[in-house]
Amino acid sequence: xxxxxxxxxxxxxxxxxxxxxxxxxxxxxxxxxxxxxxxxxxxxxxxxxxxxxxxxxxxxxxxxxxxxxxxxxxxxxxxxxxxxxxxxxxxxxxxxxxxxxxxxxxxxxxxxxxxxxxxxxxxxxxxxxxxxxxxxxxxxxxxxxxxxxxxxxxxxxxxxxxxxxxxxxxxxxxxxxxxxxxxxxxxxxxxxxxxxxxxxxxxxxxxxxxxxxxxxxxxxxxxxxxxxxxxxxxxxxxxxxxxxxxxxxxxxxxxxxxxxxxxxxxxxxxxxxxxxxxxxxxxxxxxxxxxxxxxxxxxxxxxxxxxxxxxxxxxxxxxxxx
Amino acid sequence: xxxxxxxxxxxxxxxxxxxxxxxxxxxxxxxxxxxxxxxxxxxxxxxxxxxxxxxxxxxxxxxxxxxxxxxxxxxxxxxxxxxxxxxxxxxxxxxxxxxxxxxxxxxxxxxxxxxxxxxxxxxxxxxxxxxxxxxxxxxxxxxxxxxx
Numbered sequence: 001x002x003x004x005x006x007x008x009x010x011x012x013x014x015x016x017x018x019x020x021x022x023x024x025x026x027x028x029x030x031x032x033x034x035x036x037x038x039x040x041x042x043x044x045x046x047x048x049x050x051x052x053x054x055x056x057x058x059x060x061x062x063x064x065x066x067x068x069x070x071x072x073x074x075x076x077x078x079x080x081x082x083x084x085x086x087x088x089x090x091x092x093x094x095x096x097x098x099x100x101x102x103x104x105x106x107x108x109x110x111x112x113x114x115x116x117x118x119x120x121x122x123x124x125x126x127x128x129x130x131x132x133x134x135x136x137x138x139x140x141x142x143x144x145x146x147x148x149x150x151x152x153x154x155x156x157x158x159x160x161x162x163x164x165x166x167x168x169x170x171x172x173x174x175x176x177x178x179x180x181x182x183x184x185x186x187x188x189x190x191x192x193x194x195x196x197x198x199x200x201x202x203x204x205x206x207x208x209x210x211x212x213x214x215x216x217x218x219x220x221x222x223x224x225x226x227x228x229x230x231x232x233x234x235x236x237x238x239x240x241x242x243x244x245x246x247x248x249x250x251x252x253x254x255x256x257x258x259x260x261x262x263x264x265x266x267x268x269x270x271x272x273x274x275x276x277x278x279x280x281x282x283x284x285x286x287x288x289x290x291x292x293x294x295x296x297x298x299x300x301x302x303x304x305x306x307x308x309x310x311x312x313x314x315x316x317x318x319x320x321x322x
Numbered sequence: 323x324x325x326x327x328x329x330x331x332x333x334x335x336x337x338x339x340x341x342x343x344x345x346x347x348x349x350x351x352x353x354x355x356x357x358x359x360x361x362x363x364x365x366x367x368x369x370x371x372x373x374x375x376x377x378x379x380x381x382x383x384x385x386x387x388x389x390x391x392x393x394x395x396x397x398x399x400x401x402x403x404x405x406x407x408x409x410x411x412x413x414x415x416x417x418x419x420x421x422x423x424x425x426x427x428x429x430x431x432x433x434x435x436x437x438x439x440x441x442x443x444x445x446x447x448x449x450x451x452x453x454x455x456x457x458x459x460x461x462x463x464x465x466x467x468x469x470x
Contacts, residue, residue: 121387142380149395153388191390 032080038073044115051108055101056237057230064221065109072116089218090118090193091185093161093207095200096223099269102197103157105223109195110155119193121153129163132177140173144180152191161196162206178210185216226269231258235273239304244281249306254280257309260318276312283308330434331369334409334425344393347428351389351410354424359412360384361392365403367465369434370455379403382413396428405431405465431457 032038039045048069052062071088078084090113094102107124114122131147134140148156158164166172185194196203196213200222207214226234232255239245246254257276261267284304288296332338342350351361362382366373379399383392392410399408408429411422435456442450457465 120390123387146381146383149383149391150385150387152386152390152394188390188394191388 032077035070035073035077038076038116042115042117044069044073044112047108047111047115051105051112054237055104055108056233057226058101058105058223061101061105061221061223064219065105065112068219069112069116072113072118076116087190089189089216091217092193092195092219092221093203093217094195094197094221094223095203096197097199097225097269099271099273100223100225101270102223103159105221106155106157106195106197110193113155113193118190119154123154124157125151125154126157126159128159129174132158132164132181133173135173137173140176141180144177148180148184148192152188155193155195157195157197160198162198162202165206165209167209178213182212182216228255228258228262231262231269231273234270235277238274238277242277242281244277244302244304247303247305250304250309253306253309257312257314260314264314264317276309276314277304279312280304280308283311329436330430331407331427331436333369333371334427336426341430342426342428347396347410348389348393350424350426351392354412355386355389357412357414357423358416359414359423361386362411362413363392363395363399363408364411365399365406365408365429367403367406367431367462368455368458369407370437370453370458376407376409379408400429404429407431 032041048066051065055062068090075088092109094106096102103126106126110119110122110124113119125147127147132140132144134143164174164178166174181194184192194217196217198206232251235254235258236246254276258273261272261276266272281304287305287308288300328338330337336342354361360382363379364376365379366376379402380395383395386392396408396410406429407427409425409427412424414421414423437453437455440452440454442452444450
């Protein structure tokens with residue numbers, strides 16, 4: 001939305017979506033005969049490597065995505081040789097605890113599918129129950145259809161999808177949204193890919209009460225919780241991206257922090273780590289703020305000291321329990 | 323001389339060409355989306371040239387990225403009103419333009435009877451001319467091959 005909102009007579013308006021214009025839809029794998037050629041032409045390999053590099057842990061998820069990508073590439077090769085390749089069903093379900101990277105992986109998935117030419121635009125539309133289900137009779141269908149139309153050519157990501165179905169209220173409009181969703185998932189498979197996400201146990205209940213939905217989703221990916229070592233590596237990455245680093249001793253303090261935090265309620269994996277680092281940044285800022293007359297070096301400004309982390313409430317709570 | 327030599331009404335873009343195929347329509351929609359236009363579907367059974375405001379078939383579609391959504395709505399409208407005129411319109415929301423930038427017909431009734439030129443004699447030897455479309459002789463809902 002960087003383009004001006006007024007028109008200059010005689011000038012050609014800039015393309016509405018600069019990124020879309022810059023990335024002409026790649027015609028993936030035309031006439032390619034080897035896996036390497038398809039990957040080179042579509043540059044899907046680059047996205048997959050990025051996925052491996054940027055995302056910590058998640059080994060089962062990464063393996064599964066590699067499998068799916070491999071199938072798509074081989075399908076491309078089959079098509080080039082004139083062998084029949086039926087359009088694969090690409091709808092997916094991501095289950096896992098909060099903060100395990102479901103949305104991030106969905107974004108990457110959209111990119112990979114776009115590079116391989118299975119979705120035309122490769123954008124991600126993230127919605128929840130509120131965006132699909134209406135408030136009164138006759139409100140749901142237009143609302144759901146509008147979201148579906150916006151998602152066409154890309155990936156529709158439905159977060160907390162189990163909320164769509166509320167068994168305790170038989171007049172709930174969620175069922176109507178599910179029916180429209182199912183119809184489009186079946187009939188317009190090449191126009192959009194639907195990814196449902198949510199907690200494992202609740203999604204299982206959701207699928208049990210909606211067998212039609214379960215059978216139309218080919219890929220169920222389960223996102224495991226991060227180990228403590230993974231969480232520390234995530235913290236390192238996050239700090240690196242924001243141009244911060246741990247002072248000597250601070251990393252050990254953070255390790256201890258993560259150990260305590262995991263056992264406390266409402267632990268949300270990577271999201272909790274990010275929030276903890278945000279709070280450490282706040283404490284670092286107010287610590288530096290006290291020194292009104294000091295000239296700070298770049299090192300002062302980028303270092304998070306052990307005291308910034310040890311001041312957390314988590315340690316006090318942990319001590320109380322002992 | 324015939325008032326309607328091609329036997330089809332000519333309104334909007336591409337109306338002197340043979341009907342656009344779905345692939346050609348898709349290409350036009352894609353062009354509009356790339357320029358940031360919002361597409362909408364409208365229909366009518368009264369093709370009088372002064373009938374500017376047709377009925378809306380659903381809301382205008384903002385924030386679309388791909389033509390498939392517009393095509394879906396267009397096909398829904400074709401299924402609902404097979405014997406109506408249906409047009410696609412692209413709204414340009416750029417400040418200072420804020421109006422329709424593209425408009426073309428995507429569906430016509432099988433028979434298009436055209437228009438009558440009526441002459442009304444008024445005071446003196448003055449003649450007043452007006453155009454009346456034959457289809458509007460039938461009441462609304464009974465026009466075009468007897469189907470609504």
